Amino acid sequence: MIRVKNLSINLGSFVMKHINLEVNTGEYFVLIGPTGCGKTVLIETLVGLRKPDSGEIWINNQNVTSQFPEERNVGYLPQDFALFPNMTVEENIAFGLKARRKEEKHIQSVINRLAESLNISHLLLRYTQGLSGGEKQRVALARALATEPEVVFLDEPLSSVDEYSREILCNELKEIHSRFKKTFIHVSHNFEEISEMADRMAVINKGAIEQIDTVEKIIYHPVNGFVAQFTRTKNIFKGTISGNEILIDENIRLKTKYNTTGNVLITMRQEVIKILEESKGGNDNIFKGKIVNLKNRNNIISITIDIGIPITICTMDYDLVERIKSKSSVYIKIPIESIHVMKIS
Amino acid sequence: MSGSTRFVCLFYAITIVFILSVCWLFLSNIGYTDTRSVLELFGRPWFWKSVKLSLLTSFVTTIIAICVGIPASYALSRFNIPGKTIIDIVFASVIVLPASTIGLCLMVAFQYEPILKIQQALGFRVVHSIPSIIIAQLVLALAFGIKAWRVAFDDVNPRYEHVARSLGSSRMRTFWKVTLPLAKEGILAGIILAWTRAMAEFGAVLLFSSTFRNRHETQFSHITKFLGIDRADILPVGMWMEIEGGNIEQGIAIGFVLVIITFMSVYTLNKISGKGLQARKI
Numbered sequence: 001m002i003r004v005k006n007l008s009i010n011l012g013s014f015v016m017k018h019i020n021l022e023v024n025t026g027e028y029f030v031l032i033g034p035t036g037c038g039k040t041v042l043i044e045t046l047v048g049l050r051k052p053d054s055g056e057i058w059i060n061n062q063n064v065t066s067q068f069p070e071e072r073n074v075g076y077l078p079q080d081f082a083l084f085p086n087m088t089v090e091e092n093i094a095f096g097l098k099a100r101r102k103e104e105k106h107i108q109s110v111i112n113r114l115a116e117s118l119n120i121s122h123l124l125l126r127y128t129q130g131l132s133g134g135e136k137q138r139v140a141l142a143r144a145l146a147t148e149p150e151v152v153f154l155d156e157p158l159s160s161v162d163e164y165s166r167e168i169l170c171n172e173l174k175e176i177h178s179r180f181k182k183t184f185i186h187v188s189h190n191f192e193e194i195s196e197m198a199d200r201m202a203v204i205n206k207g208a209i210e211q212i213d214t215v216e217k218i219i220y221h222p223v224n225g226f227v228a229q230f231t232r233t234k235n236i237f238k239g240t241i242s243g244n245e246i247l248i249d250e251n252i253r254l255k256t257k258y259n260t261t262g263n264v265l266i267t268m269r270q271e272v273i274k275i276l277e278e279s280k281g282g283n284d285n286i287f288k289g290k291i292v293n294l295k296n297r298n299n300i301i302s303i304t305i306d307i308g309i310p311i312t313i314c315t316m317d318y319d320l321v322e323r324i325k326s327k328s329s330v331y332i333k334i335p336i337e338s339i340h341v342m343k344i345s
Numbered sequence: 346m347s348g349s350t351r352f353v354c355l356f357y358a359i360t361i362v363f364i365l366s367v368c369w370l371f372l373s374n375i376g377y378t379d380t381r382s383v384l385e386l387f388g389r390p391w392f393w394k395s396v397k398l399s400l401l402t403s404f405v406t407t408i409i410a411i412c413v414g415i416p417a418s419y420a421l422s423r424f425n426i427p428g429k430t431i432i433d434i435v436f437a438s439v440i441v442l443p444a445s446t447i448g449l450c451l452m453v454a455f456q457y458e459p460i461l462k463i464q465q466a467l468g469f470r471v472v473h474s475i476p477s478i479i480i481a482q483l484v485l486a487l488a489f490g491i492k493a494w495r496v497a498f499d500d501v502n503p504r505y506e507h508v509a510r511s512l513g514s515s516r517m518r519t520f521w522k523v524t525l526p527l528a529k530e531g532i533l534a535g536i537i538l539a540w541t542r543a544m545a546e547f548g549a550v551l552l553f554s555s556t557f558r559n560r561h562e563t564q565f566s567h568i569t570k571f572l573g574i575d576r577a578d579i580l581p582v583g584m585w586m587e588i589e590g591g592n593i594e595q596g597i598a599i600g601f602v603l604v605i606i607t608f609m610s611v612y613t614l615n616k617i618s619g620k621g622l623q624a625r626k627i
Binding site for chain 1: 502504508509511512515522523526529
């Protein structure tokens with residue numbers, strides 16, 4: 001288990017304060033946030049490349065805060081994998097074992113086992129230039145896993161890979177993680193890239209952790225507007241709640257499962273709002289509106305319907321879209337359970 | 346002719362004119378010397394002693410420059426040393442300053458305390474001695490070397506070092522196994538610069554070390570005599586002395602010897618670095 005207690009890092013113009021984190025053994029944990037939020041600084045501190053100003057880092061019940069990277073028994077995959085270009089694939093994998101003065105026989109057996117397991121046996125005698133993105137990733141993982149680390153840190157390793165390859169590499173990474181059962185801490189700024197891989201994630205903004213939770217909870221129950229925006233929630237509105245009814249823009253009334261009063265921020269996920277061709281059933285949260293925008297991105301159709309406020313809906317029901325796109329008005333149903341409310345001052 | 350073709354032709358023409366000018370620079374001098382002068386030069390004992398002295402002092406200078414300059418360049422490239430900008434300016438200034446100024450500064454520095462006191466304690470005076478040649482050569486060789494080595498280390502992405510250390514490699518092992526091999530080409534370029542700079546040094550050596558050829562035998566130590574470098578000058582000083590003495594032909598002949606030694610040094614080191622490159626392109 002990795003435990004980070006009240007960690008603070010001061011870089012002059014940038015400060016990270018009161019970072020608290022617990023990552024379970026074998027977990028695929030993701031640190032996510034926009035560029036410049038401090039996630040790389042945090043991972044470099046966890047690896048041991050930076051000294052924190054205060055706080056503690058524990059890896060498997062051992063306080064490693066003052067230890068150098070070479071003493072921490074961690075794996076590290078930085079951007080572009082940083083395979084040593086002056087060494088063959090075999091020498092890359094053996095590097096950590098040689099640094100630990102392991103016997104030649106042991107080194108060879110580890111290389112053979114990892115190479116076979118990661119399907120890179122045919123690359124062992126090659127230099128790393130000219131390897132494909134997938135091959136580089138597998139070699140970098142073999143190099144990191146060879147020393148049996150407690151945890152593997154991945155710092156945006158896929159940032160320079162094209163979109164198509166990235167999807168394949170993500171799947172491969174997840175598969176290797178479940179096969180080797182190691183703790184992975186992966187840093188990324190790309191929510192779409194990483195959301196399917198993470199067991200849990202921490203959303204970081206401006207040097208602070210905003211939320212730590214499962215992916216589903218972060219998407220459907222964000223703790224604030226930043227997390228909602230970062231997880232690509234399209235429908236975010238300010239309103240006033242009184243009892244279980246929310247008033248938005250003084251003319252839209254929404255029924256919710258919450259029962260409170262005051263100013264609130266409301267989020268509604270675009271994929272759970274339904275389009276109806278005609279009003280049917282009860283009247284709760286059914287609104288009539290006009291299609292104002294229709295976009296197709298990666299085979300997901302995004303429709304914006306003006307019901308007094310613009311509501312965005314995402315669907316893959318192409319037949320439905322064909323039927324409604326020429327209509328002058330359509331209905332939408334916002335399920336009560338899909339409305340998430342956060343109190344604001 | 347299209348704009349693009351005109352551009353290529355213009356740049357080709359400038360390059361060819363430059364190469365021809367360099368060739369002419371050397372070839373035009375051939376007319377001012379002859380085989381007889383060259384053979385006569387080769388027959389004079391001080392000449393071979395001078396070649397030996399030049400090669401030996403340049404070799405020692407380069408070795409010291411490597412031992413001091415490479416760690417210093419790495420530190421300047423990687424560590425947050427206070428006053429880094431000032432250090433950079435000092436090294437750049439040494440490069441652009443006239444070498445004779447460096448020689449003068451050295452002479453003054455070694456004539457006064459505290460360095461004078463140290464020399465007195467050791468019973469040895471540096472100014473106008475054979476070791477002073479190495480010191481004069483070293484100042485400039487170091488300045489040139491550090492400039493090249495610093496760039497070489499800056500070009501190595503620190504991520505390689507970070508990964509190496511996360512794999513359990515100490516800082517020292519990481520430096521030897523990762524950083525140094527990755528900076529190899531720049532390091533070799535720096536060695537070439539340091540060596541050629543030491544070989545070509547003239548102004549600083551003349552002021553700080555003066556000449557040795559006309560000194561009395563008793564003024565040289567046993568080691569100097571044993572090494573066979575007594576009563577000799579480094580080649581650039583030797584060339585200047587010949588020309589000053591009116592032996593233009595032999596001065597030019599020494600100049601050609603210097604050109605050949607420098608060319609061979611650069612070619613050999615380029616070959617070594619070239620081989621290193623080829624080995625990596627498997």
